[in-house]
Amino acid sequence: MLIRHATLPDGRTDIDLLVQDGRIAAVGPQLPAPEGMEVVDAQGCLLSPPFVDAHFHMDATLSYGLPRVNRSGTLLEGIALWGELKPLLTQEALVERALAYCDWAVAKGLLAIRSHVDVCDERLLAVEALLHVKERVKPYLDLQLVAFPQDGVLRSPNALSHLERALDMGVDVVGGIPHFERTMADGAESVRLLCEIAAARGLRVDMHCDETDDPMSRHIETLAFHAQRLKLHGRVNGSHLTSMHSMDNYYVSKLIPLMAEAGVSAVANPLINITIQGRHDTYPKRRGMTRVPELMAAGIDVAFGHDCVMDPWYSLGSGDMLEVASMGLHVAQMTSQDGMKACFDAVTVNPARILGLEGYGLEVGCRADFVLLQSRSPVEALRLRAHRLLVVRGGRVLARSQPLHTELCLPGRSTGLDFTRPISR
Numbered sequence: 001m002l003i004r005h006a007t008l009p010d011g012r013t014d015i016d017l018l019v020q021d022g023r024i025a026a027v028g029p030q031l032p033a034p035e036g037m038e039v040v041d042a043q044g045c046l047l048s049p050p051f052v053d054a055h056f057h058m059d060a061t062l063s064y065g066l067p068r069v070n071r072s073g074t075l076l077e078g079i080a081l082w083g084e085l086k087p088l089l090t091q092e093a094l095v096e097r098a099l100a101y102c103d104w105a106v107a108k109g110l111l112a113i114r115s116h117v118d119v120c121d122e123r124l125l126a127v128e129a130l131l132h133v134k135e136r137v138k139p140y141l142d143l144q145l146v147a148f149p150q151d152g153v154l155r156s157p158n159a160l161s162h163l164e165r166a167l168d169m170g171v172d173v174v175g176g177i178p179h180f181e182r183t184m185a186d187g188a189e190s191v192r193l194l195c196e197i198a199a200a201r202g203l204r205v206d207m208h209c210d211e212t213d214d215p216m217s218r219h220i221e222t223l224a225f226h227a228q229r230l231k232l233h234g235r236v237n238g239s240h241l242t243s244m245h246s247m248d249n250y251y252v253s254k255l256i257p258l259m260a261e262a263g264v265s266a267v268a269n270p271l272i273n274i275t276i277q278g279r280h281d282t283y284p285k286r287r288g289m290t291r292v293p294e295l296m297a298a299g300i301d302v303a304f305g306h307d308c309v310m311d312p313w314y315s316l317g318s319g320d321m322l323e324v325a326s327m328g329l330h331v332a333q334m335t336s337q338d339g340m341k342a343c344f345d346a347v348t349v350n351p352a353r354i355l356g357l358e359g360y361g362l363e364v365g366c367r368a369d370f371v372l373l374q375s376r377s378p379v380e381a382l383r384l385r386a387h388r389l390l391v392v393r394g395g396r397v398l399a400r401s402q403p404l405h406t407e408l409c410l411p412g413r414s415t416g417l418d419f420t421r422p423i424s425r
């Protein structure tokens with residue numbers, strides 16, 4: 001396959017990209033087309049590496065309304081509701097919902113997902129189901145699984161042994177939820193324990209950490225400490241970190257450099273944070289999202305995750321990482337040109353680094369995974385939640401759609417409408 005006349009996320013225009021044997025063989029202007037090769041004219045549209053979601057819950061997705069909806073909208077009612085649903089889950093339903101979501105993801109150009117999977121269940125039903133799904137989708141989507149003790153690795157009976165069993169079965173990453181343990185001390189102890197398990201097994205760590213409005217929830221400090229102590233540099237991620245929104249500025253001025261020093265990355269989940277946090281506030285209501293621009297300025301890898309789609313915590317969503325990035329951009333007020341580009345990176349290259357994806361990118365030698373967007377730049381892609389024209393993995397087309405086009409039929413003004421066209425005077 002040869003893609004002609006593409007715009008790349010770094011701003012280069014009129015670039016061709018040659019795919020051979022599933023890899024990117026050449027990138028540059030006016031490449032010669034080998035005999036018999038399929039040629040796609042991008043017509044100046046943006047060719048991006050695929051979207052990556054660094055934080056998701058595929059065991060709960062598409063279960064909205066089962067067995068009821070979350071009335072308060074809080075994290076804690078969501079956890080209780082999930083607890084009601086868990087005994088009713090079947091392997092078949094879990095697999096069916098997860099596969100349906102993966103179809104949505106592919107259509108949106110989302111080709112790598114890190115999903116937490118609840119291990120606080122004697123049967124490990126969701127673990128079995130998602131390991132099965134991981135194999136099923138392997139030809140077209142990278143699914144990385146995190147052993148997530150939703151009810152607390154210390155608080156929930158036998159959760160530690162369930163978590164270790166899940167890792168033995170092939171789950172990739174060690175998860176945790178220190179702010180949900182019974183005490184701050186137990187939370188800190190859970191972080192130590194889980195980091196040591198990861199170090200012993202040579203695994204990465206991704207913890208739900210401080211998903212609360214309580215500014216005194218400081219488990220991220222403990223996570224950075226153990227990442228440093230156990231030499232897990234670049235292998236540990238703190239998800240949510242919403243308490244940082246409410247922390248004292250002086251304390252944060254010490255905390256962020258400690259995270260940077262320990263090589264701890266961060267994932268904010270803007271759609272969910274803006275929905276779930278601040279629920280106990282009157283007015284003003286806090287936004288709750290962690291300090292994304294400040295973390296980025298310190299050189300920390302920051303990604304935006306989707307977290308939830310139609311589940312006990314969130315009733316909306318469609319696997320569109322541009323919607324996620326757009327919400328992140330607004331909540332963080334990252335409206336400068338550089339800020340918006342950084343938000344595009346937060347759903348592409350940054351999460352790819354956090355997941356440790358190999359061969360990701362548009363350089364020669366990378367796997368030929370990319371998405372062609374009906375827009376002329378990353379900023380325009382965010383503005384329009386750009387339509388996905390072509391989704392390719394390993395040089396194989398996974399999804400293709402016609403450009404969006406609307407004919408306006410207005411009195412005295414019949415015209416085709418193009419939202420990407422700049423207004424010139």
Ligand code: FE2
Binds near residue numbers: 057
């Ligand atoms: Fe989560």
